[in-house]
Amino acid sequence: MDGTLFVSETRLLYVGPLVATTLHAHHAAQIVIAPQGLYVEDGAEERIHTRAAVIPPRVPHGHGASGHAALLFLDGDDVASRALSRAAEPRCATWRRDALDVSVPRxxxxxxxxxxxxxxxxAVDVRQPPEPRHPAARRMCAALDGSDHDSLASLSQEAGLSPRQMRHAFARDVGLPMRAYQRWKRLRRAIAxxxxxASLSAAAAAAGxxxxxxxxRVFREQFGMTPTQGLTAITWRTLD
Structure with a gap:
């Protein structure tokens, strides 16, 4: 890819050409706008051709190549992502949003x-706020964002729950097991x-x-492409 990636705390916006990806899944909701259309597929081998799609977090998906498009990633912690995931289905036929009228600037x-x-x-009409998270899950997210090295026992004690209760509350409210959440946060740190x-080697070491x-391996699992395809040919801009 040879486009521009705009970065904020919980959102990534890429504008430019897209390469085709293999099936993958990640903690972010993904909205793709491709004025000329592109193929989108799900984990059940169903495929659609569309100009826009809203792909829920944590579901297998892939997409075809496009000469010019926009991809908006909404981290699973983002309120818009949580709102979009409430009624989401794993079938790509439900992701189609051809009626979206959004121009993609060059x-x-x-x-x-x-x-x-x-x-x-x-355009995707994100208005109703998501359900509030359990206070313990919020505290756990804050602790994991600050360190990958705290034990479940210490984090559970800090949250005021047993380890079993903590795992259940975290997976229910965040949508990911704790290990998967840690992996996603490490990946975000590597991208930053x-x-x-930083080089890929230095970024890997810095992110844990x-x-x-x-x-x-983790980047390919999460985004369906190599870090070289997804990072090194992109111009970065911060929005915050």
């Missing part, structure tokens, strides 16, 4: 990127390190991966 500025994010979220100019090969 060479967007930061201001244009912010406006595009607002237009996309308005690459944004800051065993090596660059480990980072590459």
């Amino acid at each position: 060479d967007p500025t930061r201001e244009m990127a912010r406006a595009l994010i607002a237009s996309i979220l308005s 390190a690459v944004e800051a100019g 991966f065993a090596d660059s090969a480990h980072l590459s």
Whole structure:
């Protein structure tokens, strides 16, 4: 890919050409806008051709190539992602949003990127707020965001629950087991390190991966492409 990636705390907006991806799943909801259309598939081998799709978090999916498109990733912690995931189905036929009327600019500025994010979220009609999370799950997320090395016992004690209760509350409210959540956060830290100019090896070490090969495996599982395809050919811009 040779486009631009705009980064905020819980949102990533990519604008530019898309390469085809293999089946993958990640903690983020994904909204794709491709004015010329592209193929989207799910884990049941169903495939559709559409100009826009809203793909729920944590479901297997892949997409075809496109000469120019926008991809908006909403981290699973983002309120819009949580709202979109409430009534989501794993079938790609339910993801189609051909009626979305959102133009995708070429060479967007930061201001244009912010406006595009607002237009996309308005078009998919994210209005009803998600259910509040258990306070213990919120405290656990904050602890895991700060460190990968705390034990479940210590984190559970801090949250005021037994380890079994903590695992249940976390998976119910976050939608991921704790280990998977930690892996997603490590991946986000690796992406941020690459944004800051680090090599893939340095980014892997900084984010807590065993090596660059480990980072590459997780990146492919999460995004259906290699880090080289997804990171090194992209211009980065921050929005916060």
